[in-house]
Amino acid sequence: MTADARVPGPAAAADGEPGTLHRWFAHQAALRGEAVAVTGPDGQLTYAALERDANRLAHHLRSLGVGPEVPVAVCMERTTGLVTALLAVLKAGGAYVPVDPASPAERRAFLLADAGAAVLVTDRADGPAGAAATVVTGPGGTDLSGYPATAPSDGGALPANLAYVIYTSGSTGTPKGVMVEHRQVTALLTGTRGRFGFGPDDVWSMFSSAAFDVSVWELWGALLHGGRLVVVPDDTRRSPQDFHALLHRERVTVLNQTPAAFRQLVRYEEESLERGVKPAGLALRVVVFAGEALPPETLRPWLDRLGDSCPELVNMYGITETTVHSTYRRMTAADLASPASMIGEALDGWSLRVIGPDGVEAPAGTPGELYVGGAGVARGYLGRPALTAERFLPDPDAAVPGARRYRSGDGARRSAEGGDHAYLGRLDHQVKIRGHRIEPGEIEHALARHPAVRDAVVAVDRDTAGDPRLVAYWVPVAAGAGDAADASDLREHLTRTLPAYMLPNLFVVLDRLPLTVNGKVDRRALPAPEAVRPDLATGFAAPAGPVEEALAGIWAELLAVDRVGRDDDFFELGGHSMLATRAAAVAKERLGVPVTLRMLFDRPTVRELASGLEDLLAARHDDTDEGTA
Template identity: 35%
Template sequence: MKSIESIPPFIDLFWKQCESTPDRVAVVQDDCSWTYRELRLQSCHIAESLRTAGVLPGDRVGMCVDRSPIAIAAMLGIHLAGAAFVPLDPEYPAERLRFMLEDAEITTLIGHAKYRSLFDADESSTSSEKSIATLNWLEASDLIRAENSSTSPIREDYFKLTGKQLAYVMYTSGSTGNPKGVLINHAALTTYCEADMEVYRLHASDRTLQFSTLTFDIAIEEVFPPLLCGSCVVVRPLERADSANELSHIIDSLRITAVHLATAYWHQWVDLMVATGSRVPKSLRLMVVTGEKVSVDHYRRWQTICDHDVLWCNAYGPTEATVTATVFVPEADFAGANMPIGKPLPGYSAAIFDKDLAEVSVGETGQLFIGGPALADGYLNRPELTHAAFIERPSSHGEIQRWYRSGDIARWMDDGNIDFGGRVDHQIKLGSYRIEPGEIEAALTSISEVKEALVTAESMDGQTTLLAHIGLGADRLPTNSLNKEASSELPATAARIAKHLREKLPPYMVPTRFVFVESFPKTINGKIDRESLPDSSHAVVAREESLVEPQSDLQRQLCEIWSSVLQVPQIGIDDDFFLLGGSSLLVTQVVARVKNQLGLELPVRDFFANPTIELAARHIQAMLGDESKTADEATAAIQSQRDRLPVMEAFFLPSGAHDLFAVHYSPPSRQTRRNRAVVLCHAYGHEYARSYRNLQQLAVHLAQQGFDVLRFDYAGTGNSHGNALEASPHVMMKNIRDVSNWMRQRHELDSVSLIGIRLGATLAACSAATGINQRLLWDPVFCGETFLQNLDQLHAKTLTNEVRFARPRESSSIDQAYGTRLNHVVRRQLSQLKLDLNESQDAPATTLLLSQDYEVPGIDDSPSSITGSVIQMDDEIGWDRPELNESAFSSPGAIRHITQLLVDKLDGGSAIEVQS
């Protein structure tokens, strides 16, 4: 193995290449094309500009530039000046960029003018931020040399580097709350480039696509090795292509031979080619896939659409090992269930150790370690992290070897390849990026309203997204807040949190969905009990405005596609694809599904320009020649729909010692307000989750008919204050009385109508609330004891259901019925509940609404024995059917009957009697 001292720096090898092939094209983008002679001249001019600006050998120079030839020349020029480059992504929040500037002690920065404002400091800035004002800004466009020199530069006129000196700093996510800078020296860069050229069989006729952002080390792979073999680097065009399959178009039109893609992007590209019926571009000879585990299914699809020989490689490597450490090239007859990550590159070494750092046998799993001269020097200003990640261990020959602890589980296969087994820790692989959840969690807990935070990855349908669990504390969220109340409160809270995170973190690190709890469950050792946290079914999306439902078939189809791709249950036509967690990778998936389901090839470029359902649908209609609605008409149509929505206000109402979360639906401004208020009484336990959306839709509908409507959560449930064990029937009946009185007094009314569903109907009938002139009871619970028995049976069946759980679960010592927590007081009061509809003469008018399969003792035999009217509906709900116990349902019949009953009562019409 070579010593670091004996390995020449990359820039010296590049200089020799320029002398060998001065007239070959080195880099091209659109109309800009530089030969190796011209690229070297530009690099030397930048090095001279840096020296004039005061840059000294060993300094670190920032780069905030787009993919471009000048970016490549800048990296080389920085090396010629004896400095190291630090890529800075303009998509990063200003706060993150400031941290990187200070952490890397950057005093000189090369950037495009359009990014200058990211580094401006205002008068209110802290002293550390004001240091940015002294930043020496070099405008990238001013560094381009307009004329070619007739004399060739001399290498000795520029700083002489050694392999030990720093080449670049690449920042990755850090577990401590801030990104960490990985230090790569010149020997490591050269070791990697030479291994890359050998394994991928690079030659002078290659045209390698520079596709990745410069802050991800795939960019190193795309630029540096090709420049050592005299080939051409083709930088991604500035303008997006007018093609549904943009990548294939770029490869075809620019005659690209070599492409390096993050795994997730490659998966999407394969799917897009399959969806559009296209083949792998014929110019392509090298396909390198890297970043995360490759789907064998996608590799099979690749084989079906590739008609010529392509060197396909699965590459693995952390930034700390300089881009790539191992590569697997499958044989033509590859038939494995998993895609191995291969063998170490030339100059690299790999080992799999157990927890005691002893090598494991073939077939046994352990942690993968990488060795060799391509290892990073460590982490900038993080000696404790460097010490933990980079170890020294004596070899069998007694030599001390340095190893990088990858944190990945692996095993040696019989053929000498390495099989990847996942992560040892909680680090997340998301697309091209390694993410330390701790950095996101630190950003979350810096928000005043967030008490605890935990970020995890969730994979659904092959797509990985970030899920954040948020503990808000007892003063902001009750213990039993997991009933998925789709109020405006939680999405609004999520929106505030997401907005704060976007000011601190890159877009790819902002969670897509949020689960809110009062506090995190803990193990006996005080650690977070991850298995006891609520799952993503309780999550909400960060949404700043009320959801606007689709208005046309095309909008509904697009909403379904977005919902599937983003794994977001409800999509509104005003939702922004990218604020919901969308990315350029997912855009290709949407485009593919639009092609499959709608038969339309939507250019990726057009999608970026139309990131909402409403805009996308309007654009597609124009593509199809349907321009029946002008832009003004379309806007007017959307505004008209919004005008029909009620005005919603979320707040807390006092009820004894509790504050009840409530949502008031006022009639739309153009709707005549009726002199009548309606209070909706929710169900209880898991039936709350089943029915809450129906009551929400009912509230909207009734408000549109002119009624003031109030929905609320009982004390200790939903979003109301209190403990679940305080939610006894007596407390809930008091809540109904207090809420009804509040509505009467608020609107100066003589009476209020109560509408209850299931246990809410029973409580409404038994509450003895005053000023109630009408009660509509939807599938009420007639016997509390029977209701409890059903809940207990469902609970026991669910715990032992092997379809839902990998293994049967045992009941805990906590008294639980299905969907709720009980104690002896609540259980006793529930069991004693009886619904008797044989009321006195002065009781409010009562109507029973019964779903199709709902049976009540006495109804079938003698309906006349029950005071009030009975409506038998066509809606089928199945409260007691186990296969439906978690299913939401639609009940348009109930909404229709309830509306008619309320309107008839108010307008003096006759109430509906028994219907069948």
């Protein structure tokens, strides 16, 4: 499709600024009413149907007092109804606060209270408590049939009004909400249009959680350009095989992935080819990497097989505080020799500066801290004026009075050629794992609240696949107190307050934490997890029988531990969802039975999983006997 045939972006408002997100969507709905807007596990909605359903819910929200600057919590499963709810909040003039339904109840309640959410929209009868009013969507929920299908007055919501508040991990032990306005999101979409040429022929996958900022790019990137959004179910997100099948079936053209998730997809294709099975063809025209550093060498298997032109591979650096993405870097085969994650140049309307320790811009080639300015800089942290003042600083380069830039805490280096930048990692202890920004201090605070823990520190190392993982080192309150608290106990304690992506993969007991001469924790002196057998809930019991022995061998190989017992838990040994995906695939190949990711989550010990697999093997043997009788 030619560029002039693309559906236009938002109409300019009277003051010349881009319009709000919901007005931009209404413009697309008027142009493309019968086109499919969103597909999910519960069916699909056309642009006209999504506009109608969102309008009715928006009218109800207005009746509950929702208007500009009013936060509305949205806690829903990954369906078309989630998209309807997010759009409806904006149409009512409010700002949505996404709450992951899989998060612990205590954390969900905290987000509602901290955001001051007056209204909660949910599809769960047991949704988080705390809001003054609750709207339950779906069958048996709030009856919206009596409300108009036409758009309500949005109460005067302007581009400078809040669009959403997304929470990130906090070093003080509690999450912090980042406030983003409509104009920052529309600036992101208008500032990238010339680089990607998004339009109505594109199909986007919504892989990310609505509580993760990349979802903003996926959701509004699809709908505001007239494309189709495919909401990926949770089970499919966890299975590279099923996700690959979805990409093929839905003919997805725009894929957004963390580098770790993309490696799983590439590995699935490689293993299929090794078995002599050609993977189904994909319709991808662009893959956008975000959420964590992209080591160029990890792209080699893909580039060697498919080249770098179709699809295009693009690395985009960004942070929630600067509205998802801030840079653009087209990756090519020539980048494979680079040792650093190249993040490219600033998007149109954004600015990058690498600042040295003296507060002055560092010369090209000299490392420093990355400051991001321009159109994407968020309003600040909700209810945290001191932290906002510390991180959002006056921008001396901006032509607009009062403009600010964000001090990222990320190390970077500007190339001698000018606009290209290399990402050098965090300057503090913050980490990114599978796209989620994590403050180890928040996990350490939660661990310290356990009565058996005297000291704790959380660090990051890499598993056998090269992916980062969290390791919790802890010291019992007294000698022998470790008997009163083990990995299962500590993990259970953490699940009450932390989401799954913040749970350590390994728990290692130490007599004391190593300290520097200044009395600070010496993280470089922490022992490698493999040097200490992980703290397990049970003693070692050798695997019994060929199936248990095979599983124990697979786990030992993937988790890099010397031995695995029949009562050892895969996740307490250091496994996570991506290693679990790998373990299920290898077990399926070696044992010849359909091992699924769900089975491993439901039966995490060698004994439990082997029991389930032996039942499958016996059933298959019975079927074979009947067939030869």
